[in-house]
Amino acid sequence: MSVVQIISVFSSQTVAEIDTPAAVTEIRTILEDTPASYESVKKLTYLKAVFFETLRLYPSVPKNVRMAYADDVLPGGIQVAKGDVILYAPYVMGRDEQIWEEPLEFKPERWIDDNGKWRERSAFEFTAFNAGPRLCLGKTMAVTEALVLLATVLPLYEMTPTSTDPPIQVGETLTLPMHSHTVHVAHRADDRTHMYEE
Numbered sequence: 001m002s003v004v005q006i007i008s009v010f011s012s013q014t015v016a017e018i019d020t021p022a023a024v025t026e027i028r029t030i031l032e033d034t035p036a037s038y039e040s041v042k043k044l045t046y047l048k049a050v051f052f053e054t055l056r057l058y059p060s061v062p063k064n065v066r067m068a069y070a071d072d073v074l075p076g077g078i079q080v081a082k083g084d085v086i087l088y089a090p091y092v093m094g095r096d097e098q099i100w101e102e103p104l105e106f107k108p109e110r111w112i113d114d115n116g117k118w119r120e121r122s123a124f125e126f127t128a129f130n131a132g133p134r135l136c137l138g139k140t141m142a143v144t145e146a147l148v149l150l151a152t153v154l155p156l157y158e159m160t161p162t163s164t165d166p167p168i169q170v171g172e173t174l175t176l177p178m179h180s181h182t183v184h185v186a187h188r189a190d191d192r193t194h195m196y197e198e
Helices: 003-010 013-018 020-031 045-057 139-153
Strands: 064-067 072-074 078-080 085-088 157-161 183-187
Touching: 020 045, 020 139, 045 139
Parallel strands: none
Antiparallel strands: 064 085, 072 078, 157 183
16 A cells, blocks of 8 residues: 555544644654654654555555465355465455444544554454464564655645545555545644754
8 A cells, every 4th residue: 555545534524624634743743853763663653553544444455356276264154165266355354344343434543452552363364464373574664754755744734635525435456555545634733844954
């Protein structure tokens, strides 16, 4: 998923009103006007939750196909024979009521426990980075890159949807491109671009 997609979802009408202030407050409190780094973004639990919640609803790869290399039985008793082609859909799984409570709601809090700590979910429930031996080798780098970029951009710029309709529309290809959703970008009233001046 591109950062533009994350920002687009992050900036949608309901998210802009509810979540941007919380994320910006967390970033400013933890980073204290210092540039984001690999170590500092590890402390941005709410921002990470926003990123993962975005990927839950809009995974960059909406569906995937695998071939069984041996006979097996899936949970629920489904028989799989060697050579069977199996399709699974992270896009659908991210909206499955059997896995997620209120699955169509954007709720970053589902990733945070009562003590404010990160709540890990099974990679077999949250399949945006695959699971098991096929877990994405670049997951840590992708998450870090997205958090550094978001932690850099969000405190400086306010992003608002240019229109409340149409809602976010996605097109399906190998990856999940987004269409018809633009945002207006403006310096925040309390511009902090000085933090990046030398």
